[in-house]
Amino acid sequence: MTKGKVAIMSNQQESSFAAKEKLTTLLKAADYTIDQNDPEIIISIGGDGTFLSAFHMFDHKLNHVRFLGVHTGHLGFYTDWRDFELEELVSNLSNDEHPPVSYPLLDVQVKDRYQTQPQRFLALNEATIKRATRTMVADVYIKDEIFERFRGDGLSVSTPTGSTAYNKSVGGAVLHPRINAFQLAEIASLNNRVFRTLGSPIIISDSEWLTVHLEESSDYLVTIDRFTIQHDEIEWLSFKIADERVHFASYRHMHFWHRVKDAFIGEI
CATH class of the missing domain: 3.40.50.10330 (Probable inorganic polyphosphate/atp-NAD kinase; domain 1)
Structure with missing residues (x-):
């Protein structure tokens, strides 16, 4: 046997x-x-x-x-x-x-303007959204309530284990992997007398979710960990702690x- x-x-x-x-x-x-x-x-x-x-x-x-x-x-x-x-x-x-060990994952949903349902992905480290040629403008909602209008190169959303990866390089905090939460970090945001964001990383609990609504455009670039996701005319993305977890032997x-x-x- x-x-x-x-x-x-x-x-x-x-x-x-x-x-x-x-x-x-x-x-x-x-x-x-x-x-x-x-x-x-x-x-x-x-x-x-x-x-x-x-x-x-x-x-x-x-x-x-x-x-x-x-x-x-x-x-x-x-x-x-x-x-x-x-x-x-x-x-x-x-x-x-x-003893068994498991860590949280990120549930990522991407909705383009031609889909009736969003496409779902799991991220072990992080997901990012950027715009290829121009400043990205996005409305950031926490639990369906508007939080800020972001202008800059993009946004990174990471798991605790992913907090030491790309998230750290863009100024995000390092989170212990046993914390059941996720993190939003800005990528080169524009902050001046006209445009303003929080300018700091945000830690979001597992009972909350994040939604990013985008301006209409066809040049957005979404990454899930090391992989690029091709989408035309992305309307919004949502992020939360996934029901699934990664388990270690x-x-x-x-x-x-x-x-x-x-x-x-x-x-x-």
């Missing part, structure tokens, strides 16, 4: 291919089945970018799968194991020694603020 079905995804680096080959051998020896199409556990080998790709490949099965990350470079926020720890990883996975707890310090500050 097998212990479970595992899919393994890796990036194109030689070290990741070598780790994938070794891990495949170890898992088979431990009575796991390698199944790239219908797994129960998904293991990504590489970095956080590889993990994002693995997540989106299986985001339609989140209630039935768990994820695990192996990094072959710098420590990531989703990749807990190193490529020289594969024997320990398989042992821990077999014994299920670590054999997750090794490392103090979140230690990860942040290691990634951005280093040794003092």
Whole structure:
């Protein structure tokens, strides 16, 4: 009797291919089945970018799968194991020694002027809306109440785990991933005597939602994590904490603020 079905995804680096080959051998020896199409556990080998790709490949099965990350470079926020720890990883996975961990996701809905229903996406890190050639003008609503009229390059909406990604580079706050909330950060907003926005990131609770209504135009660019979503004549976007969550297998707890310090500050 097998212990479970595992899919393994890796990036194109030689070290990741070598780790994938070794891990495949170890898992088979431990009575796991390698199944790239219908797994129960998904293991990504590489970095956080590889993990994002693995997540989106299986985001339609989140209630039935768990994820695990192996990094072959710098420590990531989703990749807990190193490529020289594969024997320990398989042992821990077999014994299920670590408590279950799950983090919130972002529910993104995009409505264009030709659709009767919006299209829905899940984001692990963030979603952004920008305009290709001109200043973006958008009315921002919180729980269906107008909050501000935004003018600038765009808006970024992120999960707590995504707060250390693009959100941080545009001046957003870093949120602990156990906080069940999401964040709105402005991208180069225009603030002067004529135009005014809050100018600060906003933390929005899981009981609230955000809607962004756009001026009529055909040059908007929407991204979901690393992927670009093509839409013509976007009318509005809405954001909230998703009902689904991302679940991790054999997750090794490392103090979140230690990860942040290691990634951005280093040794003092």
